[in-house]
Amino acid sequence: xxxxxxxxxxxxxxxxxxxxxxxxxxxxxxxxxxxxxxxxxxxxxxxxxxxxxxxxxxxxxxxxxxxxxxxxxxxxxxxxxxxxxxxxxxxxxxxxxxxxxxxxxxxxxxxxxxxxxxxxxxxxxxxxxxxxxxxxxxxxx
Amino acid sequence: xxxxxxxxxxxxxxxxxxxxxxxxxxxxxxxxxxxxxxxxxxxxxxxxxxxxxxxxxxxxxxxxxxxxxxxxxxxxxxxxxxxxxxxxxxxxxxxxxxxxxxxxxxxxxxxxxxxxxxxxxxxxxxxxxxxxxxxxxxxxxxxxxxxxxxxxxxxxxxxxxxxxxxxxxxxxxxxxxxxxxxxxxxxxxxxxxxxxxxxxxxxxxxxxxxxxxxxxxxxxxxxxxxxxxxxxxxxxxxxxxxxxxxxxxxxxxxxxxxxxxxxxxxxxxxxxxxxxxxxxxxxxxxxxxxxxxxxxxxxxxxxxxxxxxxxxxxxxxxxxxxxxxxxxxxxxxxxxxxxxxxxxxxxxxxxxxxxxxxxxxxxxxxxxxxxxxxxxxxxxxxxxxxxxx
Amino acid sequence: xxxxxxxxxxxxxxxxxxxxxxxxxxxxxxxxxxxxxxxxxxxxxxxxxxxxxxxxxxxxxxxxxxxxxxxxxxxxxxxxxxxxxxxxxxxxxxxxxxxxxxxxxxxxxxxxxxxxxxxxxxxxxxxxxxxxxxxxxxxxxxxxxxxxxxxxxxxxxxxxxxxxxxxxxxxxxxxxxxxxxxxxxxxxxxxxxxxxxxxxxxxxxxxxxxxxxxxxxxxxxxxxxxxxxxxxxxxxxxxxxxxxxxxxxxxxxxxxxxxxxxxxxxxxxxxxxxxxxxxxxxxxxxxxxxxxxxxxxxxxxxxxxxxxxxxxxxxxxxxxxxxxx
Ligand SMILES: [Zn+2]
Numbered sequence: 145x146x147x148x149x150x151x152x153x154x155x156x157x158x159x160x161x162x163x164x165x166x167x168x169x170x171x172x173x174x175x176x177x178x179x180x181x182x183x184x185x186x187x188x189x190x191x192x193x194x195x196x197x198x199x200x201x202x203x204x205x206x207x208x209x210x211x212x213x214x215x216x217x218x219x220x221x222x223x224x225x226x227x228x229x230x231x232x233x234x235x236x237x238x239x240x241x242x243x244x245x246x247x248x249x250x251x252x253x254x255x256x257x258x259x260x261x262x263x264x265x266x267x268x269x270x271x272x273x274x275x276x277x278x279x280x281x282x283x284x285x
Numbered sequence: 286x287x288x289x290x291x292x293x294x295x296x297x298x299x300x301x302x303x304x305x306x307x308x309x310x311x312x313x314x315x316x317x318x319x320x321x322x323x324x325x326x327x328x329x330x331x332x333x334x335x336x337x338x339x340x341x342x343x344x345x346x347x348x349x350x351x352x353x354x355x356x357x358x359x360x361x362x363x364x365x366x367x368x369x370x371x372x373x374x375x376x377x378x379x380x381x382x383x384x385x386x387x388x389x390x391x392x393x394x395x396x397x398x399x400x401x402x403x404x405x406x407x408x409x410x411x412x413x414x415x416x417x418x419x420x421x422x423x424x425x426x427x428x429x430x431x432x433x434x435x436x437x438x439x440x441x442x443x444x445x446x447x448x449x450x451x452x453x454x455x456x457x458x459x460x461x462x463x464x465x466x467x468x469x470x471x472x473x474x475x476x477x478x479x480x481x482x483x484x485x486x487x488x489x490x491x492x493x494x495x496x497x498x499x500x501x502x503x504x505x506x507x508x509x510x511x512x513x514x515x516x517x518x519x520x521x522x523x524x525x526x527x528x529x530x531x532x533x534x535x536x537x538x539x540x541x542x543x544x545x546x547x548x549x550x551x552x553x554x555x556x557x558x559x560x561x562x563x564x565x566x567x568x569x570x571x572x573x574x575x576x577x578x579x580x581x582x583x584x585x586x587x588x589x590x591x592x593x594x595x596x597x598x599x600x601x602x603x604x605x606x607x608x609x610x611x612x613x614x615x616x617x618x619x620x621x622x623x624x625x626x627x628x629x630x631x632x633x634x635x636x637x638x639x640x641x642x643x644x645x646x647x648x649x650x651x652x653x654x655x656x657x658x659x660x661x662x663x664x665x666x667x668x669x670x671x672x673x674x
Numbered sequence: 675x676x677x678x679x680x681x682x683x684x685x686x687x688x689x690x691x692x693x694x695x696x697x698x699x700x701x702x703x704x705x706x707x708x709x710x711x712x713x714x715x716x717x718x719x720x721x722x723x724x725x726x727x728x729x730x731x732x733x734x735x736x737x738x739x740x741x742x743x744x745x746x747x748x749x750x751x752x753x754x755x756x757x758x759x760x761x762x763x764x765x766x767x768x769x770x771x772x773x774x775x776x777x778x779x780x781x782x783x784x785x786x787x788x789x790x791x792x793x794x795x796x797x798x799x800x801x802x803x804x805x806x807x808x809x810x811x812x813x814x815x816x817x818x819x820x821x822x823x824x825x826x827x828x829x830x831x832x833x834x835x836x837x838x839x840x841x842x843x844x845x846x847x848x849x850x851x852x853x854x855x856x857x858x859x860x861x862x863x864x865x866x867x868x869x870x871x872x873x874x875x876x877x878x879x880x881x882x883x884x885x886x887x888x889x890x891x892x893x894x895x896x897x898x899x900x901x902x903x904x905x906x907x908x909x910x911x912x913x914x915x916x917x918x919x920x921x922x923x924x925x926x927x928x929x930x931x932x933x934x935x936x937x938x939x940x941x942x943x944x945x946x947x948x949x950x951x952x953x954x955x956x957x958x959x960x961x962x963x964x965x966x967x968x969x970x971x972x973x974x975x976x977x978x979x980x981x982x983x984x985x986x987x988x989x990x991x992x993x994x995x996x997x998x999x
Binding site for chain 2 (some may be wrong): 843932
């Protein structure tokens, strides 16, 4: 996490974000579910997850979104404002696996200093999440 | 009564379904529709058909197709193995049946939901422990499990030995795309391809890029084979089969060729070619146009060499000035081929060969006395020469 | 089998009645936006952004004060522990719609997409409420999971001044679980947490070779009669037709005869781009294996490589190659 914020002029289409591997543990999955107030049993109760055909508890969507947003602000800094997220969900995030987040700047729009970052979160089974995060960056000094 | 398979049979009818990415119906339905169309094109009725043949890889049983189409008694039925290598092997079966009197009128068919159903690009994985699966087991653990990966391995070696480049492969793709642009059946109808687009496309398995690989298609194609005598009484000009042959070579493997003394030698294609010339009494110089099996762009080059259109290792030079295009030395895959029309395991190529002889291709060369049609490479294979009656 | 004919027509008519309606519940956030819940969220996500948790950094930033992470939006209105019971408010039209799908055999549910927009960042003390509308229900679709319908909902979030602060949409598939997967409750049908590579099929002619790999040896079959080496193993010598054989161990030294770089498709259990080479071993036979720890652009025909036998996943040993020193 840098305390420096990227300026709109600093980023170019094609710039890549530092890769972020997220080790997937039961603790993370349950903590994410609880922090998002999502007590749907499949996210904290292994038996309920098994009844739903999964091997173990699996990550809820809010946690995925939270990790994606962290991935982008780790790179962009405190003065970035996230304005939107658009996400397609794929293979589940299960304990024991690792999700690696990668991203690249896909678009820049001078009106409002808007930047679109394309993000992929991939685990051993394939893409857990693919999508785009829209944010605005401050103009340069 | 020893018989060589010269002028013993003719193709008198061709038929196919539309080619798509999602047929929305069963492979049986596709096979039945293609057969019905081929029988009608031949000017025959299902009751006239007494032989049927297809690929071992076809999922639809002959008798199911026969029942669906209304074909009655069958005195000949058979199957040919080895995927695309069977594309002319099935013709070989049909010609033998007609030549020996085992059948009078044989329908040859192939139908698959190759995109919406099981996709070959997804590769081999499991199944019963056959010698075939033991073979793939030398590669699956290392991740080499798709046709693209096996052919890429041979392509890399070929490029190393001959200096052939990805741009040379692109010429195969672009020449065929020029043909497909004019063919309404083709997936790439109306969609040109430039060298830049070819080179910018992602790699599937290096050195093969996206457009070097054939499509995955839902569709069926069929044709009807009868004796030359019977053909005289039927409405369409027959495509006389001047020669047809199969070949499996020394150290033959299925798709891989990895352990052959020279990986890039294709003795089975050489063998099919040698027989085609011997049986027909023709040479490469007599061939006006060709349908050359093109699951991948590189295999077109190797077959040009095996059939003697150029010397070994010189195919890239042969095609560089547009030999495969209309007006070139050997207009090839005038339907767009499996790269640009559809992948129907070579059966759509057989139909295009017939159209070339009839003079009805959407990219019709002026001269069309003799047409070469070939089958898959790197597997036991086959080839035939079509001529005007 | 999915419903068809008039039953399907009637069902789809029933569905139409749900399109465009408010699900009937106004979700009022149970707590104002507060620092404790934000801190808990940031700890879970490992999010160290000072705008959320450090008043000094937040004050100096474009946000001017502490704000909540924007992707936390929905967390302010979710039900918490009460959700664990699975019971729902009888007035909830969305649940009612899901039960209607269940009754027709579309019992599977999976979220496929979400889109969110944030009008402004939430500040401490904001009081959030939300309203959800069923925007659309798709036609019947054949999907990889089975036949089903996509339901699109839109939730709009407002603050204490009735001003919109953001919205989100969800696309959910209600589908008929394929019979094969619904009926199989055995262990093997459960998704393991880590995919493994495809294992070889073992038979009379090759199992001994894989046994050697387990013992860290790269074996080459040898004809007992004419001593010709051969790989892959087969039951008879093609040179002299003898059936007797033994084997030698390779040094693992060799040169790359040809190679590929696999990029597509990506099969679970393997790491891409994946380099696979046909290696000519110094004993004279060839062997196919992965080349590790090398930039794919540096691999060349003729490169010297050395084999070693290693675990390639949790379960399987395989000979792999690296550039020779
Ligand atoms: Zn021997």
